[in-house]
Amino acid sequence: MISLFFLIIYMGSFMLMLLVLGIQVKCFHEIITIGYRVYRSYDLPWFRTLSWYFLLCVNYFFYGETVADYFATFVQREEQLQFLIRYHRFISFALYLAGFCMFVLSLVKKHYRLQFYMFAWTHVTLLITVTQSHLVIQNLFEGMIWFLVPISSVICNDITAYLFGFFFGRTPLIKLSPKKTWEGFIGGFFSTVVFGFIAAYMLSKYQYFVCPVEYRSDVNSFVTECEPSELFQLQSYSLPPFLKAVLRRETVSLYPFQIHSIALSTFASLIGPFGGFFASGFKRAFKIKDFANTIPGHGGIMDRFDCQYLMATFVHVYITSFIRGPNPSKVLQQLLVLQPEQQLNIYKTLKTHLIEKGILQPTLKV
């Protein structure tokens, strides 16, 4: 699996996007199948069709929102795409409504309760799998490093916690998962932080990983080429005194991103396991051993991805809160949609602001 991971990374961001989509569909399928078995409702009229239809609708909505941002130039060229983008929300809502009405019309007297349960089950599953996978893709577009480092931290935490627990495990951690131990937990935490630190250092050097993914209209493909932002430029940090004595150095050159990676690894080690406990509780609640039998010896796709639930959301929230501001191309897009008078007003406001700040020279006339 790890080699597959490396292979996919090599093939680039578009493949990664497809992979994420594939995983999402498989996770959805696994959870829905569990629902069918729990409720013995495999024969409900229409239900399988409706579940997949809702998955399609929600994906359409999310992909439309993200894709429109990133493919702005491509989209502006095609007339039909422009129409789809402009009324995107309305179209998605109409599609969802059609599914909702089909659900109401498909209610059969004997199976009301089951049908409502499956409806709710589908929606909660969509909420979990589809939103997470879209946040993953948004992180990916920020730069592949925002995708790779969190996921590898979670995987590393899994593996090292298991190893520490295997060799040193003594005190059980939580009744829910008897195999987890405090030694594994703490050992995993420290090793994940170190691993994240090193992985961040290695990956920050390459433009390929660090640059936001952009779609170039001339080349008609994805490119990751840019001037690396400050986060990915080596800076000198003065060490606190006690480390100075240990390492016998005054300063150390680090990428600022490595500091962020400590935050990401900490989250992966401390909160990530809660996602695993949640999944264990879920499996015990519904008396299943594994989500599915897709991977021999490891269970289903969900089993591998249960700890990633919260990680993707955290990384996304982290990026929006601490790293980047609003997306410039999106601001530009919205500007171009306004009425000409509004555009003119904004133009004047911006001009005054830029001149004040000294960014724009008053005498500059093109």
Add this chain to the structure above:
Amino acid sequence: MTELRQRAAREPDAASEDKELESEVKIDGETASDSESRAETAPLSTSVDDTPEVLNRALSNLSSRWKNWWVRGILTLAMIAFFFIIIYLGPMVLMIIVMCVQIKCFHEIITIGYNVYHSYDLPWFRTLSWYFLLCVNYFFYGETVTDYFFTLVQREEPLRILSKYHRFISFTLYLIGFCMFVLSLVKKHYRLQFYMFGWTHVTLLIVVTQSHLVIHNLFEGMIWFIVPISCVICNDIMAYMFGFFFGRTPLIKLSPKKTWEGFIGGFFATVVFGLLLSYVMSGYRCFVCPVEYNNDTNSFTVDCEPSDLFRLQEYSIPEVIQSVIGLTTVWMYPFQIHSIALSTFASLIGPFGGFFASGFKRAFKIKDFANTIPGHGGIMDRFDCQYLMATFVNVYIASFIRGPNPSKLIQQFLTLRPDQQLHIFNTLRSHLADKGVLTAAVEDE
């Protein structure tokens, strides 16, 4: 007297909502006379005679068949009067009312969940449900409030920090709740706890998102709040009346009381009502203007130049209607055209929300969501058709009416880096020059 009261106690239950009879499909629309014959079959949940004492005495001499009609009628008028009072009091009060309705709906649905799963004693669960409600509300209010109260927020230092890291703080709060849930899992009750967790989240998804879209619509202008809600209420009432007087062909097995005559009659009546109501309301600024927060006066103001939508324009009538009315043109507000779309949605799709709620009640074998309003059931019963309306209005506004908010764009622009700002500025300049909006004379101002 007591017997009359006892019959009355069963009457509201028998006559108000759908009865759970396994066999027949009603050929005639259910009228009060039919329901009398079924008053003998006991309702599945114990009924409580919660009609207020005063109404009981006032109506005691009427035959029990019409008493229920009167109870419902009086309560309907009371609710409508209440509605008008709230509108009079202004947007801030409306916002608070929407929030209270949301909390009550949430409480009702969660209580049903407890009853269904006999899970009232699950450890921590009540606390966690309310905690999640608080978190999600905090997140949504934070997102909307910061937009509309931008200047106020920038002034106060603690508010500024809260709004800058808003998403992060909300996420942390949610995470704490999630971890508490995981830690509270008890061996014997795993499945129940997961069910309640799922139930809470679906309820939050429905109730909280809808109420926030309602508040968004409200901020666009009170007319976007009042007209849709009144259309749904009108459709409810009109469909009931048409069904009562002319009802014959049943509409859907799920709700035997609904008829095609009621449906179609309600549709036309609602469209007409929507046209009239929007005509009346478009004349007044306080309904039409977006709600803004004025920092000087520290209060909400609704004062503006009405947009094109709310200015009378002349429309030429198609020939077919010209001969009927005898006028060649008519003066209308463009908003009235939009109101036709809103009324159509309220009449055609709104009832699906009602069917969904009926199916839900049958699935879980409950008569009403709660007993808050005598004769009408709980708050959810009144609001079930509004589920989709608020979302539709919001999507409609976002798609067809307004573009992006200019002041918000400026805000976002100011947080960008200087080189990005310059890039956008130059692109905008060339765009405006291309369009011919920007001339050298304008440039020199």
